Amino acid sequence: MILYLSRIHFPVTTLGPGRRIGLWFQGCSIRCKGCVSADTWGTGKGGVSINEIMAAIDPWLDEADGITISGGEPFDQPEALINLLAEIRSKTNKDILVYSGHPFEKIAPLVDQCKGTIDALISDPYEENASQTLALRGSDNQRLHCLTPLGETRFRQFDRTLKLSDKTFDIMFEEEGAIWLAGIPRRDDMRRLKTVLAKEGHIAVTTQDERSARGRTYDNPYS
Numbered sequence: 001m002i003l004y005l006s007r008i009h010f011p012v013t014t015l016g017p018g019r020r021i022g023l024w025f026q027g028c029s030i031r032c033k034g035c036v037s038a039d040t041w042g043t044g045k046g047g048v049s050i051n052e053i054m055a056a057i058d059p060w061l062d063e064a065d066g067i068t069i070s071g072g073e074p075f076d077q078p079e080a081l082i083n084l085l086a087e088i089r090s091k092t093n094k095d096i097l098v099y100s101g102h103p104f105e106k107i108a109p110l111v112d113q114c115k116g117t118i119d120a121l122i123s124d125p126y127e128e129n130a131s132q133t134l135a136l137r138g139s140d141n142q143r144l145h146c147l148t149p150l151g152e153t154r155f156r157q158f159d160r161t162l163k164l165s166d167k168t169f170d171i172m173f174e175e176e177g178a179i180w181l182a183g184i185p186r187r188d189d190m191r192r193l194k195t196v197l198a199k200e201g202h203i204a205v206t207t208q209d210e211r212s213a214r215g216r217t218y219d220n221p222y223s
């Protein structure tokens with residue numbers, strides 16, 4: 001089965017407890033205003049088999065504290081998501097956190113089909129004008145669901161407001177020189193980052209800038 005994937009990375013430390021394997025799906029039909037992951041919106045790119053994904057994450061499974069699946073929108077590829085989750089669960093008992101921009105009520109039947117494979121789910125779209133005070137969430141309308149006993153143990157602790165000690169970003173450097181960020185930026189973080197870099201003579205362009213400059217959906221350069 002083919003799954004459209006934007007990125008895989010290890011370790012990610014900002015999207016759940018510990019050092020985690022991060023998997024970002026490619027393709028998102030929700031298109032929230034202000035989304036910082038516009039490079040993951042386009043569909044039909046980054047096709048890989050589930051076997052290839054499992055081979056890629058296999059060397060990290062022992063060391064990882066958990067797995068986070070984000071996007072893009074994982075539930076836009078429901079069959080592939082269900083199959084991937086089953087494969088991951090067959091290989092590890094580490095916790096699995098999934099992000100979705102759909103309201104929980106809309107995806108509840110699919111979540112039911114993932115029973116026992118999703119330990120925690122964060123649902124609902126990013127709302128640009130909502131407050132940003134909650135751990136692991138980009139806007140306060142988003143809800144945390146602990147779906148298994150492991151999910152309760154690992155994620156109930158995040159049903160709280162943000163602390164100063166919560167990390168915001170993991171910064172990744174790609175071989176060809178591109179830099180990307182994993183995590184949940186606060187409003188204005190990108191503007192502050194650009195200001196800091198500009199003082200050092202660097203120009204930072206985000207996917208949001210690319211999108212408005214081109215007047216169309218940003219094409220993922222990594223696919």
Ligand code: SF4
Nearest residue numbers: 028031032035072101
């Ligand atoms: S669901 Fe996530 S990836 Fe999709 S537009 Fe909203 S914030 Fe962006």
